[in-house]
Amino acid sequence: MDDPLDGAETSDSTEQDRYLAAMQDLTAAMAASGTSFRERVEPVLAVGREHLGFPNGHIAVVSGDEHEIVASSGLSSTITPGAKTPLSETYCRHTLDKAGIHIVTNASESMATDPAYERFGLQAYVGATLRADGSEYGTLCFVNDSEAIAEFSDWQQTLFEHLTQWVEAEIERELAVDTREQSQRLLEATFNSPETFIGILDADGNLIRANETALGFINADDEAIFGEPFWDTPWWNHDEAVASRCQDAVERATEGEMVRFEAEHIGADGQRISTAVVARPVAADGTVRKIIVEGTDITDLKRREEQMEFFNSILRHDILNGMTVIEARAETLADALGGTQATYAETILDWSRDIVDLTQKVRSVLNTMSDDGLTEAETIELAPVIEGAVNKAASMDEDCTLKTDIHEGVEVVADDLLDDVVGNILTNAVEHGGPGSTIEVTTERVGSVVRLHIADDGPGIPPAERDAIFEKGERGTESTGTGFGLYFVSVMVESYGGDIWVEDSDLGGSEFVVELPK
Numbered sequence: 216m217d218d219p220l221d222g223a224e225t226s227d228s229t230e231q232d233r234y235l236a237a238m239q240d241l242t243a244a245m246a247a248s249g250t251s252f253r254e255r256v257e258p259v260l261a262v263g264r265e266h267l268g269f270p271n272g273h274i275a276v277v278s279g280d281e282h283e284i285v286a287s288s289g290l291s292s293t294i295t296p297g298a299k300t301p302l303s304e305t306y307c308r309h310t311l312d313k314a315g316i317h318i319v320t321n322a323s324e325s326m327a328t329d330p331a332y333e334r335f336g337l338q339a340y341v342g343a344t345l346r347a348d349g350s351e352y353g354t355l356c357f358v359n360d361s362e363a364i365a366e367f368s369d370w371q372q373t374l375f376e377h378l379t380q381w382v383e384a385e386i387e388r389e390l391a392v393d394t395r396e397q398s399q400r401l402l403e404a405t406f407n408s409p410e411t412f413i414g415i416l417d418a419d420g421n422l423i424r425a426n427e428t429a430l431g432f433i434n435a436d437d438e439a440i441f442g443e444p445f446w447d448t449p450w451w452n453h454d455e456a457v458a459s460r461c462q463d464a465v466e467r468a469t470e471g472e473m474v475r476f477e478a479e480h481i482g483a484d485g486q487r488i489s490t491a492v493v494a495r496p497v498a499a500d501g502t503v504r505k506i507i508v509e510g511t512d513i514t515d516l517k518r519r520e521e522q523m524e525f526f527n528s529i530l531r532h533d534i535l536n537g538m539t540v541i542e543a544r545a546e547t548l549a550d551a552l553g554g555t556q557a558t559y560a561e562t563i564l565d566w567s568r569d570i571v572d573l574t575q576k577v578r579s580v581l582n583t584m585s586d587d588g589l590t591e592a593e594t595i596e597l598a599p600v601i602e603g604a605v606n607k608a609a610s611m612d613e614d615c616t617l618k619t620d621i622h623e624g625v626e627v628v629a630d631d632l633l634d635d636v637v638g639n640i641l642t643n644a645v646e647h648g649g650p651g652s653t654i655e656v657t658t659e660r661v662g663s664v665v666r667l668h669i670a671d672d673g674p675g676i677p678p679a680e681r682d683a684i685f686e687k688g689e690r691g692t693e694s695t696g697t698g699f700g701l702y703f704v705s706v707m708v709e710s711y712g713g714d715i716w717v718e719d720s721d722l723g724g725s726e727f728v729v730e731l732p733k
Contacts, residue, residue, distance in 0.1 A: 234370035237266035241374070245381065252389045253286045253296065256382060260288035263378050267341070267371055268364065269357035274345070274382060275307055276353040282307055285353075293335075293360060304330045307354040310342035316375055317342050321363035339364040343379045347386040355382050412490065412510035416445050418503050420465040429510075434483035445508065453481045461492075468494040468506045477513070488514045530578050535571065542567040576635060576703045597625045597665065597731075600633050601656055608641035614651040617641075622658050627665050627731040629711045636707050639700040640669050640727050648673035653722060664713070664730050673724035681717040 244258040260272035271290035276283050282302045287294050302308050308331070310317040319325060319340040326332040339359035345352045355378065367375070406413055412429035414422055422445050430437070433449040440448045446462040457478050464474040474494045481487055490510035497505040545567055548560035598621045605617050627633075644654050648671045657668045676684065685705035708715045713731040720726035 230368060230370055233266065234374065237262065237370075237374050238377070240266065241377065241381075252385065255385055256286045257288045259378065259381060260286065263357060263375070264289050266374060267357055267367075269339070269341070269359050271360070272355075272357045274353065274355055275305075277302055277307065277311065277351070282353075290358075290360060294358070300334075304334045306331045306335070306337065306340045306358070307342055307356060310354050310356070311344055311351070315343070316367070316372060318367060320366065323363075336360070338362055341367065341375065343375065345379065345383050345386060347383060347390055352383075352386055355379050410511065412450070412512075414445060414508045416465065416506040416508065418469060418505065420445050420462070420469060420506065422448055423505075432480070432482045432486075432488075449483075450480050450510075451478070454479070464492070464494040465506060465508070468496045469503050471496050471498065471503055478510070480510075488512055489517045527578055530574050534574050538567055538571050538574065542571065576632075593628070593630060594626050595629045595631075595633055597621065597627050597658060597667070598623055600637055601658075601667070603634055604638040604641050605656060607638055608645050608654070611642060611645045612650060612652070615645055615648070616651075616653040618653070618655045620655070620657045622660070625658055625660070625665055625733075627711075627733060629707075629731060632707055633711075636704050636729075637667070637669075639704050640729070643700060644669060644671045644673065644725075644727070648724065652724075655722065660733070661730075663733055665733050667729040667731070668726055669729070670720035670722050670726035671724040672720070672722035675719070675724045676717055684717070685715065 240262045241259065244262045247258065249255055256274060260274070264270065264272045269289075271287065271294050273284050273287035273294050276285050280302045282300045282305045284294055284296050284298045287296050302311075306319065306322075306326075309319075317340075322329075322332050322336075322338050322340065331337075337358045337360050339362065340356065341358075342354045342356040345355055357375075407427045409428055411426075412432065413426040414429060415424040417423050421442055422440055424441070425437075429450070435449055444462075445465055446452070446458045451458040451461045457480075460476055460478060464476055467474045473496065476492050477489060478492055479487060479489050489512070491513045492508065492510045495507045495509070496503045497507060542564060545560050545564040549557055549564055552560055601619060601621055605619060609615060609617050629636075641654065641656070645652065648654065652671055652673050654669065654671045657670075659666050659668070685701050705715055708729060708731070711731055713729065715727065715729050718726045718728060
């Protein structure tokens with residue numbers, strides 16, 4: 216920036232004096248600035264007013280077509296902080312369109328028909344664009360509401376440039392403070408999450424801070440537990456085994472390892488909960504400085520797991536064992552009896568096998584829904600699965616027409632229950648398609664997935680009912696089934712990482728689309 220004092224021998228001494236006086240006043244105003252943004256900038260605006268010869272100086276922020284005054288000095292009845300105006304009706308819109316300082320010496324002559332002059336009637340204006348963090352923020356302006364002005368002298372332009380640079384620095388400072396405060400509020404909100412217990416430890420494993428959720432659970436005084444080894448605090452010291460597990464996790468975390476474990480806690484009111492705990496080291500320059508321990512309440516999850524295991528054990532031992540005995544006796548009776556009695560025995564045998572099959576499927580769903588499901592996904596060739604399911608479905612109705620167009624060598628990610636998944640959809644199509652129905656089974660590759668299409672010419676499924684048929688217990692009004700089949704299908708397909716839905720079929724009925732990972 217050129218200094219107007221350069222070449223002092225040819226400069227007007229009065230102008231030099233005025234410039235020096237202005238800079239001294241500006242320095243004093245900056246040194247005596249207050250704490251808030253307005254308290255810091257308004258004294259500086261007052262210096263600008265005095266030495267530039269304007270009744271008012273102000274700072275405006277511009278967002279879209281909105282122009283808002285954020286700080287002002289002088290003419291308080293005309294221009295006040297908080298005042299908002301459409302940008303299109305302000306002098307500042309011309310400033311934003313130009314580089315450098317924009318000066319209007321006599322608005323009644325140069326801007327007589329301008330919307331800004333018609334609205335405000337300001338006679339003189341000088342402004343510059345303010346930028347912060349590389350982006351346009353708004354404008355710094357000085358205005359005269361009643362008198363025209365002469366052109367700016369060099370020292371006045373230099374002073375205005377100093378003012379602009381200083382205000383931009385203050386804006387960036389204020390934005391940085393706002394960003395830090397927002398980050399701090401966000402951090403506090405996250406830290407005090409009502410769903411998670413959080414503790415911060417020093418590198419020796421001593422508690423230095425805990426969130427409100429954790430403190431409220433044990434109803435502890437901050438001073439009584441802060442500074443104590445974490446494993447000796449009330450969250451852990453009710454049980455030696457739990458405290459030992461916590462101490463081991465913290466000591467491993469001090470070595471840089473992230474440790475996960477589960478624990479039980481007893482609250483101040485006697486409440487028992489289970490948590491999934493993570494002890495995470497926070498390092499700087501390769502050294503662990505802090506340890507963050509987070510505990511998420513999994514009491515309900517553990518209870519559901521226990522319930523599923525209980526029902527699974529009933530299915531596994533009581534029902535399956537009982538049905539095995541019934542099935543064996545029915546098979547013996549069917550072989551030994553004749554006539555109507557043999558028919559009754561065959562009926563008992565068929566129902567026994569159906570119940571055993573249904574029980575196995577329920578167990579599969581329970582295993583899939585638990586964290587340690589017993590089935591593991593593997594690569595399975597699709598064609599043999601479809602062939603077996605088609606043969607089984609065809610045996611249900613001799614007049615049914617089943618057509619297949621299956622790509623050879625197509626493999627998908629599933630498990631050994633995929634036969635039942637496909638079989639359920641096909642038997643459902645045969646059952647609801649009516650006598651002599653036609654069913655087409657095709658496959659296609661789409662990116663990283665394989666789509667299995669099972670289309671029929673039956674009565675179809677209304678769009679409003681297509682999602683509901685995959686919910687547990689849902690069945691058609693004419694169905695004699697349990698309503699479990701398609702729910703079983705949807706649960707298993709989801710467990711494979713796939714998807715299933717129903718569309719209109721080109722045959723006139725419905726088309727089930729099963730999408731599986733390749």
